[in-house]
Amino acid sequence: MVGTSIPSTALPKAASLTEVLLAPSLPLVDPSEMRRLRHAFECELQLATGPLDPKDRVRVDAYRLRNSMTGKSEADSPFRWTPWTARRPIGVESVRACLSNQRLTPMQATTQAVERLVRRADDESRPDSLSGWLARLAIGGRSVVQAEAVVWATQLLTALDWIELGRPVVGGDRSVAVGSSGQFVLRGQIEVRARARSDDGSFGPQPVLFSMMTGRPGPTASAELGLTALTVALDERHNEIPLRVVGWWPQCGRALVLPVDAAFLGRTCEAVIATVRATAPARRRPALDKAATLEPAERNRVRTAPRTGRKTPIVPAERVAS
């Protein structure tokens, strides 16, 4: 099932979603193909920006990708906590708590999560930003955050048949730094990572990804989900290529099931490069602007060029940061 809703006649929907998420399949991208794609991607990224100031980082996440693809200008405002940005981290914590304690409901788990965060702000001299923000909120404001997190956690908990998922990882977002300098950082949002089933029904080695999205599927949905898959595929710590990525829009009850093959990853790479190109020009050193104006033929030659010289490894962002 590609790019369609799950059938509205199939109830419960959680069973249908879980079935399509875990369905057995042969791997669609072989490791050598992935190596070629990785190399071409790194070359293209460098060409897209030219050498960057060592202090610069170009970060591509779903938000930035979406804005770039829709031509929406990105307000240069710093990230701030709101009930809508806070609901996910609190919701993830609540879902984990509910999965480890079957008697816990999202409402109870969220209450505990919020209390824990506020306590942390009281106990620690330098609390994390979410704890500090929550602790500063008045009771009325905090109740809105909690209520939003309850909705989020309930939507995720009721989206899947968790018993069938084996040992899923909840909320394992990935960040990878691409290139030797680690200046390009990709971030994929993953609500659930599980293993696809093999033909004999046991869990196989290949990861499958589930992302819960906001609103309704738009023209950038495929690229946003592709970014999630690409981030996992490029992460050398785990060295695994996801089999598929499933996007779920609880507000409209729609799902998008995307098998991860080389063409899909290639399209996602192009979308990321376009985003980097749109984001980075201001930071680019003037003398190297010419590199970004390569004719398509030349760019294709670069894309297919054999790997030479020093390897530009893709390293996890966390390692770069440390």
Add this chain to the structure above:
Amino acid sequence: MADQMVAEDLRQPSTSPVPTTGADVLASIRGTASHRHRVDPGLSGGLRDWLEDGLCSLSAGLVTPLVVNKQTLRDALIGRVDPRNTQATITDSMALGSVMDALFRQLVTTGHFDDPMKDGIDALRIDPRRSDVVDFVHGLTGQQLVDFQNELNAQATILLTRWPRLSPAWLPRTQERIAIPLAGGDVVLVGVVDLIVGAPSSGRASVGLIELKSGRARVEDRDDLRFYALLETLRSGAAPFRLATFYSRTGQVDAEDVDDELLTSSLRRVLTAIGRMVEEA
């Protein structure tokens, strides 16, 4: 469709309503278990097809996307179409409704509120889109402010004393958004339901939709919830089993079961309203 408990005569609201207890409210929201019908697997798809068919002849003149919510539906049906979609001017009753919605959300989520005015305004203040309401309330002075506070305190007391504590196992979630794109995304039906209870259906109707109203009971209140029932059916593939409006002015509940007829009448209403929007555009 059986009316289990009607708060007031919807055309002539009572001035001395019969008090209800939390247990009464709970029973009214629950309805009768035997009325929870098995889900017709073709109903949701059929409703969607009906809407799509109806919209394909209408959507030619649309400025897209046309976002349709309970208010635009009402406005279109009474001939009050605002093509510029200007924001309505805030009134006392609108501000009261917003603060009561916030308090209801807080009560369902945390089980309590202390200072209705402070908690309500703090809840609205966190959302920049509600700044008009916050500014309006902060701008009240003299007798207008006293009246507002008195009405708010009275309704908050009714809410605290009459609204039952729901079991967390009912999975209560507040102000959940539903957005149903139709006609290839040219028309989007949207709703924000004050309270949804029940796990998603696994074959039998299992979800209840509840709205809080701070004003007098009106016939249109049911239309709002029926519209939400249609959205929920399209979203989840299963119709809700129960719709209820809690009136914080009186503490009473107007509730009804959901059946096919209710959904199809709501669907016709949506198509009629969109037709008028297109004519006016």
